[in-house]
Amino acid sequence: MAPSFNDENSLFKFVVKDGNGVKGLVDSGLTEVPGQYIQPPIHRIKKQNATVSLENMTFDLSELDGPNHDQVVKSIAHAAETLGFFQVVNHGVPIELLESLKVSAHEFFNQPSEKKAVYLKGVSPSPMVKYGTSFVPEKEKALEWKDYISMIYTNDANALEFWPNECKEVALEYIKTSTEMVKRLLHALMGNLGIKLDDSRLDALMGLRMVNMNFYPTCPSPDLTVGVGRHSDMGTLTVLLQDGIGGLYVKKGEDPSSGKEDWIEIPPVHGALVINIGDALQIISNGRYKSAEHRVRTTSVESRVSVPIFNAPLPMVKIGPLPEVVARDGVARYREVIFEEYMNNFFGKSHDGKKSLDFVAI
Template sequence: MQVQRNNYIYDYSMSPSFNDENSLFNFVVKDGNGVKGLVDSGLTEVPGRYIQPPNQRINKQQAAATSPENMTIDLSELDGPNHDQVVKAIAHAAETLGFFQVVNHGVPLELLDSLKVAAHQFFNQPPEKKAVYLKGVSPSPVVKYGTSFVPEIEKALEWKDYVSMIYTNDEEALKFWPNECKEVALNYIKTSMEMVKRLLQALIENLGVKVEESILDTLLGFKMVNMNFYPTCPNPELTVGVGRHSDMGTLTVLLQDGIGGLYVKKDENSSFGNEEWIEIPPMDGALVINVGDTLQIVSNGRYKSAEHRVRTMNSASRVSVPIFNAPLPVAKIGPLPELVARDGVAKYRELVFQEYMNNFFGKAHQGKKSLDFASI
């Protein structure tokens, strides 16, 4: 089958050659075929543009083994006699790994299953159906379909396609978000709001700071849900699904499918060659929570944003569905004054969150280097 798009003719009955970087970039990024389009074309080996430097590749054998029970928190106990112990467990996870899993979180389990189905439905559409949401042509700035992180400046691309949906209000979501996933994605955001607020309350409470509603509103003013798709990869040992990074926001809620592949760096102070990575094992019915840069800044370094990455698979395509909870772009963020007074020093400067966003999206993934922008 031949398809003409933007003056290029792609023959899907043959595996196209993508040795030329311009034709690869046009096919994957500009025309919206994404990585899935590469795989569907019959690709048998990873193009050079996707091959990561050796020190960025993920060696599954070198990852530390961990049990889901060691990092799983039952949120139903926040309301009972074990409240203090649960808060301590949440805070300990935020202070150390920056990652934990929650069960009995209030998000219906059937909704979680529906989200995974909807993600596959969206990405299994023909390329032209997804390409209508490409940057520059999308009917609304609240929806963006794309691939990799910032492909225009990345030396090695990530093996991932995604669709991002920014939540402003229900009406806009139902009008502009893709039909295949808008209702479940909206439901996911709305049913997770109370959980995220309670987690943030617990974390601020643990800092010995009075939990003002205005603080919560500031830190959780922006919400975006992504559907991420990691197609099967012929050479997973050479690629990454997502490169090493920390999230820029306050708290991220992540739904994994059962395939696995999410890795978190155990010690933020470890250097190349001495790093230990832990795989966050998929757990049916659980949601993964991770600390973002904003919470590290606000807590004056007490809580640690988690450096994490995703490997690719040659056995199956993987989906994940994160909700990024962050301040509104116009909000000012900085260490809480009570903590600066107690610590005697501010480790981060106050800044408008839009400045942090611009810096974050202006570079390829570089671990936690984005935090340097706010450091004093």
Template sequence: MAPSFDDGNSLFDFVVRDGNGVKGLVDSGISKVPDQYIQPQQERIDNQNGISHKLPPIDLSKLDGPNHDQVVEEIASAAEKLGFFQVVNHGVPVELLESLKDVAHKFFAQPPEKKAVYCQGVSPSPYVKYGTSFVPEKERALEWKDYINMVYTNDADALNHWPNECKEVALEFLNTSIKMVRKLVEILIGKLEVTVEDSRIDALTGLKMVNMNFYPACPNPDLTVGVGRHSDMGTLTVLLQDGIGGLYVKVEEDIDAGKKGDWIEIPPIPGALVINVGDTLQVVSNGRYKSAEHRVRTTSTQSRVSIPIFTTPKPTEKIGPLPQVVETDGVARYREFAFQEYMNNFFGNAHDGKKSLDFAKLDSA
């Protein structure tokens, strides 16, 4: 019989403070979504409209051949219009991607006490954090998600401090993806028709994190969300989806797949990785590239995993629109700031669409 949570505090303590997470809630035998997870009507995800992103994935191997310029155009166009695209022949072995999904399930299948050792405040490493939802203390409705966040400093620290169940595979995923990220950032900065030193490009991806997200099967997926509306704070995100799906992106301007304001699903493609633009790249490009507002629905049939790599500037890095782009545009749409300020703002508030970008906007923009 499922435990009875007499009030919101007891559920919050069980899920958040004691580290049981949503998985612990589901494993306890609940038959319906608790009130604390029921989203306002306007935040719920209706997946009945059937809108799906039909564009084929971009073949990155063609960057080395006669179709180089065409592929560059495809990448830049996707970054300008939707902020999301999928890539194949990206250099990350498909076998590794399958292993990633396996170790993610293995990590979250552990007893709660094995995962709770990484909760904030008790984790043996400042670079590893296990948690649930996004900012539970600030949210009107909690998100149906557990996660482990692993910050990269160097290979040795990762192998010493990341969880044993997933550290080697997660580290290999990061190391094999970074060359692709570097190439994509070079391409996108190059399409702005500016000259930027290599060190500046490196600085845009100076901090790297691997997350493993777990979305337990949900008794009422229509009432809650796996992740609420948000854009990522960094430069580029690399995401591995499993085959279940549930990732939705908001259309910023009319495209073939939908019109402005629509939410379209990014369907899983075997062997593909999803790339999305973050707030940092929108700021640096002075708004030319769009950080993609996205969200995740839950499923009632089986638990789902996703594994993103977040690439961001280091906290001490100064971020602002590239001067040559501002000169061309005739106006700066964003101010300059230390990235730590942006991180504090981002993690200090619940998900609320692209509101995080307001922190960087100039009043005149």
């Protein structure tokens, strides 16, 4: 029998403070969506309204080493300038590792709540590891149907000491095997702008790396909820592994006359990784590359996992439009900011599309 939550405070305590998460709610025998998770109609995701299509947006990265190099770079740049999302295959991350990541994510979230709660903010053995639910539940009008474990990479030793045993080795390997791919993509995108990246510039773009494991439990009424609300990522490039269930949507555009939005579902492709442009890269490119506004739908069929790596500038790095790009454009569209200030602003509010960029807009 499902526990009864007499008021919002008792549900908030159970889900957020005690670390039971959405999974704890579902495991308790929940048969309908609690009011705190019901989204306003404008934020709900209608599955039938989304176009399931990513025409010509999956790229074979092995072709960067062959005669089609220039064409692949142009195609990647075009995707970054328009949708802000694309998929890659032959990326150098072993397929077996990707499968192991999905298994490990399920293993972590299928533990008893008290085992996960040791990583709650304030009690976690390391500030680099955080278990939680939703995005910023204290500030959200409607909670997101998602639990997560977040692990910031500083060095291998810290990762092996503090990250959860169920996933630390595969998560660490995921970061290490994807790093070269991220560097190649950044070289390609910056080269397309006429900019050469030396090691110091590259470190400035991807010095902070964080791997998350996201868990979206089955939901009794997916039409009423969201797994993640509409937002863009704050960093440079996000590398995302999604499982075969689907539910990731990216905003393609908006009709100015009707205000109607067009969203595309990013279809799961076995062995592929999803890449999306983050706010930092939009800022650095002076708006040439677009950070992708995206969101996640819940499902009633089976629990979904996804595993993103967020590559971002180091907190104390100053970011702003690169001088070479400003010289070409004739105007800077964003002000310079210490990236930590941008991060604090980003995490200080609930998800709201691409409003975070207003913080640096000129």
